[in-house]
Amino acid sequence: MTASTPSGSAAWTGQKGAPTRMLLLRHGQTPLSVEKRYSGLGDPALTERGEAQAASAAERIGALGGVDAILTSPLLRARQTAEAVAAVTGLPVEVRDGLIETDFGEWEGLTFVEARERDPEVFARWLGSTEVAPPGGESFAEAGVRVAAERAKIVADFPGRTVVVVSHVTPIKLILQEALASGSSILYRLHLDLASLCIADFFPDGGASVRLVNDTSHVPGDPS
Numbered sequence: 001m002t003a004s005t006p007s008g009s010a011a012w013t014g015q016k017g018a019p020t021r022m023l024l025l026r027h028g029q030t031p032l033s034v035e036k037r038y039s040g041l042g043d044p045a046l047t048e049r050g051e052a053q054a055a056s057a058a059e060r061i062g063a064l065g066g067v068d069a070i071l072t073s074p075l076l077r078a079r080q081t082a083e084a085v086a087a088v089t090g091l092p093v094e095v096r097d098g099l100i101e102t103d104f105g106e107w108e109g110l111t112f113v114e115a116r117e118r119d120p121e122v123f124a125r126w127l128g129s130t131e132v133a134p135p136g137g138e139s140f141a142e143a144g145v146r147v148a149a150e151r152a153k154i155v156a157d158f159p160g161r162t163v164v165v166v167s168h169v170t171p172i173k174l175i176l177q178e179a180l181a182s183g184s185s186i187l188y189r190l191h192l193d194l195a196s197l198c199i200a201d202f203f204p205d206g207g208a209s210v211r212l213v214n215d216t217s218h219v220p221g222d223p224s
Contacts, residue, residue, distance in 0.1 A: 016203065016204070016205050017160070017203055017204040017205060018159070018160035018204075019160070019201035019202055019203045019204075019208075019209070020154065020155045020158050020159060020160065020161060020162075020163065020201070020202045021161070021162040021163070021199065021200075021201050022151075022154070022163055022165050022175065022199070022200050022201075022202065023061060023064070023067070023162065023163070023164045023165065023197060023198075023199055024165050024167065024172045024175060024176070024197070024198040024199065024200065025057055025061070025081065025085070025164055025165065025166045025167075025195070025196075025197055026166075026167065026168065026169060026172055026192055026193070026194060026195060026196050027046070027050070027054070027073075027075075027077040027078045027080070027081040027166060027167075027168065027194070027195070028046045028047075028049070028050030028051065028052075028053035028054040028057070028077070028080070028081050028194055028195045029046060029047045029049045029050035029053055029194050029195075029224075030044040030045065030046055030047060030050055030077050031044050031047060032044050032109065033050075033194060033224075034047065035111070036111055036112070037109050037110060037111050038104040038107045038108055038109065038110055038111075038112075038115065038134075039077075039101070039104075039108070039109075039168075040101050040102050040103050040104035040105075040107075040108050040137065040138075041075070041100065041101065041103050041104075041108065042108050042109060043075055043076045043077075044076070044077060045076050045077065045080065046076075046077055046080045046081070050077070050080075050081075050194070050195075051080070051084070052220070053194055053195035053219050053223065054080060054081040054084035054085075054195060055084050056195065056218045056219055056220060057081065057084070057085070057195045057197065057218055057219070058084040058085040058087065058088040058089075059088060059218065060197065060217075060218035061085055061088065061089070061164060061197070062085075062088035062089055066162050067085075067089050067091065067162050067163070067164055068091075068158060068161040068162050068163060069091060069094065069158060069161065069163045069164070070082050070085050070086055070089065070091050070092070070093045070094065070163070070164045070166065071093075071094050071095075071096045071099065071154065071163055071164065071165050071166070072093055072094070072095055072096065072099065072165075072166040072167070073095075073096070073097075073099040073100045073101065073166065073167045073168060073171070074095045074096075074097055074099075074100055075100060075101060075168070078099070078166045078167060078168065079093065079095070079166075081166050081195070082164070082166040085164055085166065089164075096150055096154075098146050098147060098149060098150025098153070099147070099150055099165065099166075099167040099168075099171050100167075100168075100171070101167075101168035101169070101170055101171065102137070102138050102140065102143045102168075102170040102171075103134075103137045103138035103143075104134050104137045104138075105133065105134040105135050105136030105137025105138070106118075106119075106134060106135040106136045106137065107119075107134045107135070107137065108137075115134070119134075119135060122134070122135060127188070130144070130184045130187065140170065140174075140184070140187055143170055143171070143174065144174050144177075147170075147171045147174040147175060148174070148178060150171075151175050151178060151202070155202045155204075159204060160204075169192050170187070172192055172198060173186055173187050173190055173192065174187070175200060176190070176198060176200060176210060176213065178208070179200040179201075179202065179208035179209070179210050180208075180210055181208075190213075190214075191214065192214050193214055193216045193219070193223040193224065194219075194223050194224065195216065195218075195219050195223060196214045196215060196216050196219075196223065197212060197214075197215045197216075197218070198210070198212055198213050198214060198215070199211040199212040
């Protein structure tokens with residue numbers, strides 16, 4: 001598969017015009033991801049393994065070719081991953097605040113079990129509703145509004161172009177949810193590995209097509 005966008009309709013899907021193709025790249029490993037801890041607005045750097053994952057992803061994207069821009073979350077782990085892509089493609093990196101991870105509030109740095117034990121009632125409601133936020137944090141619904149606005153802006157800014165979007169688990173899931181016109185269950189049931197690549201096309205007529213999900217074929221060994 002190449003990254004270059006189709007010039008006409010999307011064949012049998014019927015959408016018209018050249019889409020904006022998003023290469024959705026999750027950042028590489030950090031110390032918090034090693035320990036399976038909530039990592040929202042905290043700003044850890046990539047581990048040595050995370051840097052290697054980013055480099056492998058960058059080589060993959062460079063081999064695809066046809067990339068017109070690199071957009072990234074402002075958080076360090078995403079920016080480091082984006083810079084690896086920039087080193088291969090020669091493109092500048094543009095920071096987009098709307099691509100930042102969900103704010104997990106007081107659960108930042110906790111494990112799933114620790115958060116559940118700390119706030120059992122809120123945690124149970126959070127698992128059942130995108131409207132519920134962690135204490136002092138952001139709900140998935142609130143994050144969804146922010147990410148949808150950023151997704152629309154990217155399509156408007158890069159019509160018919162291919163862009164690398166370096167972000168985090170929640171924003172990437174939210175973009176895929178919008179592309180698939182799916183329910184909120186995707187946020188709880190879809191798994192995205194570190195340095196994984198997803199590809200989604202967004203057409204000028206409002207249609208969308210998901211072409212790839214959680215591809216880690218470029219990541220050496222276990223992507224966790």
